[in-house]
Amino acid sequence: MTDVRMFDVPGPIDIMWCPGCGNFPILDAIKKALAELDLTPQDVLICSGIGQAAKLNHYVNTHFLHGLHGRSISNATGAKAANPKLVVLDVGGDGDRYAEGGNHIIHTIRRNPDITALVHDNRVYGLTKGQASPTSPMGYISPTTPKGVASLPLNPIALAVSLDASFVAQAFAGDIEETKEILKKAISHKGFSFVNIFQPCVTFNKINTYQWFKENTYYLGDDYDASDRKMALEKAFETDKLPLGVIYLNNRKTFEESLAAYENSDKPLYDRDISWDKLTKTFERFV
Amino acid sequence: MITLPQGKNEDISIVVTGAAGQGIQTVEDILGKVLKRSGLNVFAAKEYMSRVRGGNNSTEIRVSSKSVRAFVNRIDLLICLNKGLRNYLKERISSDTVIIGDIEEMGKELAGRGQMFFDVPLLHFAKELGSPLFANVVAAGIITSLFDVDMSLLEQYFDERFGAKDKSLVTKNIDAAKKGYEISRELAEDITVKMDHNSEIVKELLLTGSDAVALGAIAGGCNMIFGYPMSPATGVLSHLSQVAEEFGIVTEQTEDEISAMNMAIGGWYAGGRAMVTTSGGGFDLMSEGLSLVGIGESPMVIHLGQRPGPATGLATRTEQADLNLALYAGHGEFPRAILAPGSIQEAFYMTQHAFNLAAHYQVPVFILTDQYLLDSSYNLPAFSCEGLKVEKHIIKTDESYKRYVITEDGVSPRGIPGYGEGLIAFDSNEHGETGRNMDEDPQIRSEMNAKRMRKLKGLEEDSLPPALYGDVDYDVLLIGWGSTKHIIEEAMEEFSRPKTAFLQIRQPFPLHSSTKDYLKRAKVIVDIEGNATAQMANLIKLLTGIETSHRILTSSGMEITVEELLIKLRCLHV
Helix, strand or coil, X not given: CCCHHHHCCCCCCCCCCCCCXXXXXXXXXHHHHHHHCCCCHHHEEEEECCCCHHHHHHHCCCEEEEXXXXXXXXXXXXXXXXXXXXXXXXXXXXXXXXXXXXXXXXXXXXXXCCEEEEEEECCECCCCCCCECCCCCCCCCXXXXXXXXXXXXXXXXXXXXXXXXXXXXXXXXXXXXXXXXXXXXXXXXXXXXXXXXXXXXXXXXXXXXHHHHHHCEEXXXXXXXXXXXXXXXXXXXXXXXXXXXXXXXXXXXXXXXXXXXXXXXXXXXXXXXXXXXXXXXXXXXHC | CEEECCCCCCEEEEEEEEEECCCHHHHHHHXXXXXXXXCCEEEEEEECCCCCCEEEEEEEEEEECCCCCCCCCCCCXXXXXXXXXXXXXXXXXXXXXXXXXXXXHHXXXXXXXXXXXXXXXXXXXXXXXXXXXXXXXXXXXXXXXXXXXXXXXXXXXXXXXXXXXCHHHHHHHHHHHHHHHHHHHHHCCXXXXXXXXXXXXXXXXXXXXXXXXXXXXXXXXXXXXXXXXXXXXXXXXXXXXXXXXXXXXXXXXXXXXXXXXXXXXHHHHCCCCEEEEECHHHHHHHXXXXXXXXXXXXXXXXXXXXXXXXXXCCCCCCCCCCHHHHHHCCCXXXXXXXXXXXXXXXXXXXXXXXXXXXXXXXXXXXXXXEHHHHHCEEEXXXXXXXXXXXXXXXXXXXXXXXXXXXXXXXXXXXXXXXXXXXXXXXXXXXXXXXXXXXXXXXXXXXXXXXXXHHHHHHHHHCCCCCEEEECCCCCEEEEEEHHHHHHHHHHHHHHCCCCEEEEEECCCECCCCHHHHHHXXXXXXXXXXXXXXXXXXXXXXXXXXXXXXXXXXXXXXXXXXXXXXXXXXXXXXX
């Protein structure tokens, strides 16, 4: 275990979240998980998109890539492919992952890069001030949906399990310890780890509060078999109380393991050099 | 008796037409490779419809004992595999054109056209050989026989192409080619081809612009390629995917171009050398990511193969109308470089150069090609790798490392995660030197923006100078860029006006400082471009203040031919 303080950004930082924001406990859980996994700041890259959740990597002392709205999961995939030795996390909110980046999440699950994607799901848009998100329930009233949301909410867990994601979990920001444990499993898992984290938005979402999530979630028991896909789908469709914990596990070949570039060498790309002889020989194919 | 080449021509222009699926590409491959190996210069350019089967496609193959590298309108020998020749092809048939076709298939479609029509029951022979699909190989055999090519070269070709897969296919194709030789012996009573073969050519390369971009990328140290299939830029993605294991290249066909660009950004960030390959519509999707490249100061190589728009436009055809797109894409202001190869050699060397340029200045570098350049091929001496270098431009960092440190030339030394002790920032927000400053300070914004824009000065100093061809003591100066290079050269030669030169703009942006001097020395400047709005001439005006006197603009979807350009030049009365 490394010292968790290594992951504090040196010097004074101005964290731009509202007091009481559900992002704070997630930030704590990430730092603790990294320390308990014996990682150093140099080992880890955190990518993020745009939104309140996506500011997170500015507040952790690791490598970071703060990209575009919805796209950072592709930045993370590219970075991991260039250097598979990096531990790569990707952070975004429900707007980032399920709206703007919807196409990328689908295909990243198919692709299965060995990265961990955290979705801070607060069922509302925070940074743009309170509009509905893809996970807002029908009828949700917001400045852009004065008569209530007319579309059905997206079910992230069902989406991930139906795509046969390699690792699917759900966590609740109100419980730092359990969230940390889930994150440790997600980061240690080889393959794409998808973690939907219920995160109360204290400013804009007056429905899904800390209390609401506490009352409407439960942890899966020790007897739950995460390798059972049918059971995982059943869990995904539960509405009375929402399940927390590792919901689905499916070990399969990662994107990096399938890349021809690593067939003959496991060196990261920056450490490789061109073979001019090989290239010159290739020209002969065109004679 | 007809003797080819005819009149004062030194080359023979052969056009083969057929439906998609009839193997016109195979005829081009056979003729290109086999004729070149027999010691003849070859040039091939194809035009095809956006469909998988049917329709009417064509390929032009020019053969000569002198170097040939440009597209011509003239057809000396036309071989038709299917009926339904499109009008613009029929219009190219002159009274000198010799036509070989199957009356059973063609009917009276070409009656009265050309100098002579030889009826060859191609389909009948092909069916006899086992499949109507052999018609293309019979046709190829007829042509190689006319050029007095030894059958052993065809045998060698088929063995290379099919030998590893299916020996019986080798035999069948050889039989089909032999049928072509038989037919050709009858034709020889009416047609003779007189052409000297040169053994020097035998060992030269024959490749397309697309191949040259892919090989140039490898020579530039490219080890990641991302793209979504889109004509005409897919060839580069397929080429590099085929050799991925051999050269250690990460390749991925992404869900869309947005993802391709963002993977490439992540790739460069973590130490890869990435390229994206696309055409206009796909690049539109990448332009958000291009802007991220701008503020994040990532190197990036973008292969943009132009085709006619707007929107789907003409999906399989050619145009030079995306210079403005490359120049202005992406929100906000940031430096970039645009290279425009005009030849297959330049496609190789400029792509190689693009990677070093991108890595040095941490900016996006475009390789702006088009369908015509990517799909054309001709023979040329093997590329020399002497003096080529892969410049990484990365540093080993220590704990005090700051990613966006302000420097005089605007270039902050680039660290890579995992190489040294430093932590590497990349921020799409405006940032301070550490990359973590998010307090939106106007002074930091001004300084950072100025730092990024200062890189333009270095980029300008490193810009590729334009190339001048023709009379250095010119008063008439033709200007062009990209794929029209060889066409302008050949048309200028035939134009044979003294005191005329051609200035090829090899790097449209930033323009090399000598460009203005070249332009100032001309009395008359003729701008030649494959677009409707003279994008290059407008850019030149913007950057040098110099106006072009005449504009020859085409945007038909077809590359301008030597003859068309010549007529337009003559009409200028300069």
